[in-house]
Amino acid sequence: MYTQYETKMEKVMTFLKEELGSIRAGRASASVLDRITVEYYGSESPINQVASITSPDAHMLVIQPWDAGLLKEVEKAILKSELGITPTNDGKAIRLAFPALTEERRKELVKAVSKKAEDAKVGIRNVRRDAIDDFKKQEKKGEITEDDLKNAEKDIQKLTDKFTARIEDEVKAKEKEILAI
Numbered sequence: 001m002y003t004q005y006e007t008k009m010e011k012v013m014t015f016l017k018e019e020l021g022s023i024r025a026g027r028a029s030a031s032v033l034d035r036i037t038v039e040y041y042g043s044e045s046p047i048n049q050v051a052s053i054t055s056p057d058a059h060m061l062v063i064q065p066w067d068a069g070l071l072k073e074v075e076k077a078i079l080k081s082e083l084g085i086t087p088t089n090d091g092k093a094i095r096l097a098f099p100a101l102t103e104e105r106r107k108e109l110v111k112a113v114s115k116k117a118e119d120a121k122v123g124i125r126n127v128r129r130d131a132i133d134d135f136k137k138q139e140k141k142g143e144i145t146e147d148d149l150k151n152a153e154k155d156i157q158k159l160t161d162k163f164t165a166r167i168e169d170e171v172k173a174k175e176k177e178i179l180a181i
Helices: 003-021 068-080 103-141 146-179
Strands: 037-040 043-046 051-057 060-065 094-097
Touching (some): 003 146, 068 094
Antiparallel strands (some): 051 060, 060 094
């Protein structure tokens, strides 16, 4: 009965995790490259689908395209992105050195995380609103009773609370990662 709404809320969570993964937290993570694409045989492809990405240490990513001709394309894509890191091209691979974050930058990132969390909470509340509207329509049509409507509203609220708590947990973990020196 509630699976469609739970699925929609799960999609909001998945999106939030992707958004948080793309926020650079001072340590090298291949997920910051997920949204960066390069042209490969006439179509835009994510870097992780055209190259191997390794992390030799906590502050370095090494990108080795499988096709050596893509090296310049990957470098240009990284420079155009909002990553804020200048790539180093040695002719065989591209190195990304992640500098330590300043205190001011950490605070900006925490604000960005909070904004993304609030957006996710709005998404969860929208799913709740849609669910309650659906149940109210069913009650008007006589498909469910008033008591069923009240129970459905309680259950949807419990589901909303569960997902809101999960959002808070994700945000706390990301803030802890950002603020760790």
